[in-house]
Amino acid sequence: MVSTxxxxxxxxYIHAGLYVIIAILTFLLIKVAIIDPKAEMDAExxxxxxxxxxxxxxxxxxxxYGKKFKYYTNSIEKLVQFIKTDKFVDSVMQAFxxxxxxxxxPFKLLSDGKFTPDSLFRTPKSxxxxxxxxDTSITQDTVINRSGKVLRVDTKKLIGTxxxxxxxxxxxxxxSLSNDALKNTASWE
Numbered sequence: 001m002v003s004t005x006x007x008x009x010x011x012x013y014i015h016a017g018l019y020v021i022i023a024i025l026t027f028l029l030i031k032v033a034i035i036d037p038k039a040e041m042d043a044e045x046x047x048x049x050x051x052x053x054x055x056x057x058x059x060x061x062x063x064x065y066g067k068k069f070k071y072y073t074n075s076i077e078k079l080v081q082f083i084k085t086d087k088f089v090d091s092v093m094q095a096f097x098x099x100x101x102x103x104x105x106p107f108k109l110l111s112d113g114k115f116t117p118d119s120l121f122r123t124p125k126s127x128x129x130x131x132x133x134x135d136t137s138i139t140q141d142t143v144i145n146r147s148g149k150v151l152r153v154d155t156k157k158l159i160g161t162x163x164x165x166x167x168x169x170x171x172x173x174x175x176s177l178s179n180d181a182l183k184n185t186a187s188w189e
Contacts, residue, residue: 047125050111051171052188058120058130059174059184060106062163064089071160074134076121083107083117123169131166134159135177 061079066072068088073079083089095104107115122129141154162183166173176182 046111047123047169048171050124051167051169052186053108053110054120054124055130055165055167055172055174056186057107057115058132058165059186060108061089061120062165062175063184064092064106066160066163072134072163073160074132074163076129076132079132080117080120083120123167123171125169125171128168131164131168133164133177135162137161 058076058079061083062072065079065082068082068086093105093107096102097104105115109115110119120130135158137158139156139158141156143151143154145151162175162177162180164173164175164177172187174186175184
């Protein structure tokens with residue numbers, strides 16, 4: 001005779017172990033599907049915002065440098081030193097715009113709420129230096145006398161009439177070496 005009261009149930013610790021495994025797998029799924037992508041997107045948004053703020057500050061430094069020296073530079077070291085030590089830059093940073101009733105400081109505050117000139121050396125993501133280039137153009141003019149004889153060829157070399165700043169991490173660029181219309185324009189504007 002077969003007893004109907006025999007138990008075919010597994011021991012309680014097997015069920016408890018399965019519940020723990022399900023809980024762990026659920027947590028890992030939530031972490032991989034929701035938490036990690038959000039953290040990565042937040043970091044990417046920070047890097048993009050910070051890189052663009054730094055490039056905007058580099059652009060403002062180039063503009064001030066160009067106003068003072070009548071040409072641009074491709075040296076970030078010169079720009080940072082110019083910002084730190086030049087009285088012209090200091091006077092612009094301390095100026096007050098009476099029409100808008102706001103400070104006339106052209107430099108933007110970074111994500112930490114401060115403007116730090118040394119931050120302009122490197123990108124926030126990869127810590128590589130920003131790419132800063134200036135143009136060089138050579139013009140030649142031939143001087144001819146009335147009889148058609150070439151007297152001389154005048155060569156004029158212009159350096160730094162345009163600049164170009166690029167983030168090597170791919171968050172944009174400012175300026176153009178070939179187009180005057182894009183002289184102080186950022187790619188994200």
